Amino acid sequence: MRRTKAEAEETRQNILSAAEQIFFEKGVSNATMEEVATAAGVTRGAIYWHFANKTDLFLELYNTVKIPQEDMVARDIETDQSEDILGDIERVASEWLDVMRIDEQRQRVFAILLRCDYAGDLAPVLERQQEVHDYHTKILNTAFERALNRGQMDARWTPQAATNLLRWTMQGLCSEWLLFGRRFDLPVEGKKGLRQLFSSFRSAAG
Amino acid sequence: MRRTKAEAEETRQNILSAAEQIFFEKGVSNATMEEVATAAGVTRGAIYWHFANKTDLFLELYNTVKIPQEDMVARDIETDQSEDILGDIERVASEWLDVMRIDEQRQRVFAILLRCDYAGDLAPVLERQQEVHDYHTKILNTAFERALNRGQMDARWTPQAATNLLRWTMQGLCSEWLLFGRRFDLPVEGKKGLRQLFSSFRSAAG
DNA sequence: AAATTAACATACGAGTTTGTTTGTATAATT
DNA sequence: AATTATACAAACAAACTCGTATGTTAATTT
The missing domain is CATH 1.10.10.60 (Homeodomain-like)
Incomplete structure (x- = not known):
C-alpha cells in the first residue's frame, strides 16, 4: 500500500x-x-x-549526528576574539559534556561508534571520524595559539600540547563513560578535570 | 595424522x-x-x-596479553615509598608508552579490542577490561593520595581528579594512535603531554 | 478515469559461515 | 606388538542472512 x-x-x-x-x-x-x-x-x-544496504543505513544514521557535532565546537571557538579565550574553550567543552549527558541519541550513536568494526565495509565511517578529528585539532590549535600570543596562557605550554591533552582527555572521558555503563556523572567529573587542566593552562598568566 | x-x-x-x-x-x-x-x-x-568456537578463540587471545598489562602498572607503583612518587608514576606511564610503541602484538590486540563488538558473545571481554580498569584506578588513587599526604603534590589537586586525568589522557592518547593509523610518535608526543600534566600535578609543591 | 509510480510486503534464491561428524595417520600406552 | 587416544583433515548438514525479484495497494499524475 x-x-x-x-x-x-x-x-x-x-x-x-x-x-x-x-x-x-x-x-x-x-x-x-x-x-x-x-x-x-x-x-x-x-x-x-x-x-541500499546495512552499511548505507549505518552511514545515514551517523550523518544524523555528525553535522551538529562538527559545528558545535567550531562555531564558538573559531573566531573567538574575547579576552578570555581559554575560558571560552573550557566553556564549550563543558557544554559539550552537558549535551552528551542529556542527548540519549548522541550517547547511543557514540557508543555504537566506539564498538563497531571498522575493518570491513564500515571503513568510510572511520575516515569520516578522522576528518572531524583533524578539523577539531586544527581549530583548537589556532585558538590556543591565539591565547598564547595574547599572553592569556602559561608560556610553558605549546598549542599542540594543550590541544592534545584536551582532546585526549575528552576522548578518554567519554569512552570510559559510554563503554563502562556510565558509572559516573559525566559533566560533574568531566568539568572537574577540565577545570584542573585549564587552571594549569593559565597558571602563570592573567 | x-x-x-x-x-x-x-x-x-x-x-x-x-x-x-x-x-x-x-x-x-x-x-x-x-x-x-x-x-x-x-x-x-x-x-x-x-x-570451542570463535568467541573462545578470542578470549584465549585476550588472555595472552591481559596479565602482563595488569601487572606492569601495579608492581611498580603499589608499594612505592620513594621520595618522588609522582616521578615514579610518570616514569611507569612513560615506559608503558615505550613498550606499546615496540610491542606489535600488544598494538594489534589493543587495536582489536578498540574496535570489536562487545554487544554479542564478546561481552565477557568487556567485563574483564572493566575489572582491569577499576584495578588501575584503585592503585593510582592510593598512589596519588600518598603523594598528596607527603606534600609532593599541589594541594589543589585531589587524588581522584589526578587519577582520572591521567587515565583519560592515556586512554585517549592510545585510542587516537591505534585507531587513526599511528600518525604520530606515541612515546614522544605522549611524554610531552605527561610532562605537562605531571608538572601541573606538582606545581606548588617540591 | 486510466495510467503510472511510489511505498512498501512477500517470496525466493543463493551464498556464507558455523558446528559437527566422520575418517585417518601417527604418537603414546600397555 | 597391539591397542588406544590424539591431532588433525575432509566432508557434511543446517541455519542464517543477504539481496533481489515480484506482487500489491494506494497516491499522483495526466
Missing part, C-alpha cells in the same frame, strides 16, 4: 530510530536487518527501499 | 597468532574461521580441536 510522502518520511525515520536502538543493543555486525525491520514495525523490504 | 605434544602446542600457537593477524585486519566479527585456519596453515578442524 502506497503511503503519502509524509508517511514515507516517517517510516524512514522509524527505521533510522530502530536501527539506532538495535545497533546499540546488538552491535552493528551482530544486528540483522530483520531485527531492525521488526523494531521499526516494517519488513526488510521497507528498509531496502529506503537504504 | 597425530602430532607430538610439542607440535600440537605449536599449531595452537600458530592459530592464536593467525587469529591475531586476521582479527586485526578484518575485525573479529568480519573474520571467518576459514581465514584464520588458512593463515595458520591448518583447516578449521584444527581450530575447533583446540578452541
Whole structure:
C-alpha cells in the first residue's frame, strides 16, 4: 500500500530510530536487518527501499549526528576574539559534556561508534571520524595559539600540547563513560578535570 | 595424522597468532574461521580441536596479553615509598608508552579490542577490561593520595581528579594512535603531554 | 478515469559461515 | 606388538542472512 510522502518520511525515520536502538543493543555486525525491520514495525523490504544496504543505513544514521557535532565546537571557538579565550574553550567543552549527558541519541550513536568494526565495509565511517578529528585539532590549535600570543596562557605550554591533552582527555572521558555503563556523572567529573587542566593552562598568566 | 605434544602446542600457537593477524585486519566479527585456519596453515578442524568456537578463540587471545598489562602498572607503583612518587608514576606511564610503541602484538590486540563488538558473545571481554580498569584506578588513587599526604603534590589537586586525568589522557592518547593509523610518535608526543600534566600535578609543591 | 509510480510486503534464491561428524595417520600406552 | 587416544583433515548438514525479484495497494499524475 502506497503511503503519502509524509508517511514515507516517517517510516524512514522509524527505521533510522530502530536501527539506532538495535545497533546499540546488538552491535552493528551482530544486528540483522530483520531485527531492525521488526523494531521499526516494517519488513526488510521497507528498509531496502529506503537504504541500499546495512552499511548505507549505518552511514545515514551517523550523518544524523555528525553535522551538529562538527559545528558545535567550531562555531564558538573559531573566531573567538574575547579576552578570555581559554575560558571560552573550557566553556564549550563543558557544554559539550552537558549535551552528551542529556542527548540519549548522541550517547547511543557514540557508543555504537566506539564498538563497531571498522575493518570491513564500515571503513568510510572511520575516515569520516578522522576528518572531524583533524578539523577539531586544527581549530583548537589556532585558538590556543591565539591565547598564547595574547599572553592569556602559561608560556610553558605549546598549542599542540594543550590541544592534545584536551582532546585526549575528552576522548578518554567519554569512552570510559559510554563503554563502562556510565558509572559516573559525566559533566560533574568531566568539568572537574577540565577545570584542573585549564587552571594549569593559565597558571602563570592573567 | 597425530602430532607430538610439542607440535600440537605449536599449531595452537600458530592459530592464536593467525587469529591475531586476521582479527586485526578484518575485525573479529568480519573474520571467518576459514581465514584464520588458512593463515595458520591448518583447516578449521584444527581450530575447533583446540578452541570451542570463535568467541573462545578470542578470549584465549585476550588472555595472552591481559596479565602482563595488569601487572606492569601495579608492581611498580603499589608499594612505592620513594621520595618522588609522582616521578615514579610518570616514569611507569612513560615506559608503558615505550613498550606499546615496540610491542606489535600488544598494538594489534589493543587495536582489536578498540574496535570489536562487545554487544554479542564478546561481552565477557568487556567485563574483564572493566575489572582491569577499576584495578588501575584503585592503585593510582592510593598512589596519588600518598603523594598528596607527603606534600609532593599541589594541594589543589585531589587524588581522584589526578587519577582520572591521567587515565583519560592515556586512554585517549592510545585510542587516537591505534585507531587513526599511528600518525604520530606515541612515546614522544605522549611524554610531552605527561610532562605537562605531571608538572601541573606538582606545581606548588617540591 | 486510466495510467503510472511510489511505498512498501512477500517470496525466493543463493551464498556464507558455523558446528559437527566422520575418517585417518601417527604418537603414546600397555 | 597391539591397542588406544590424539591431532588433525575432509566432508557434511543446517541455519542464517543477504539481496533481489515480484506482487500489491494506494497516491499522483495526466
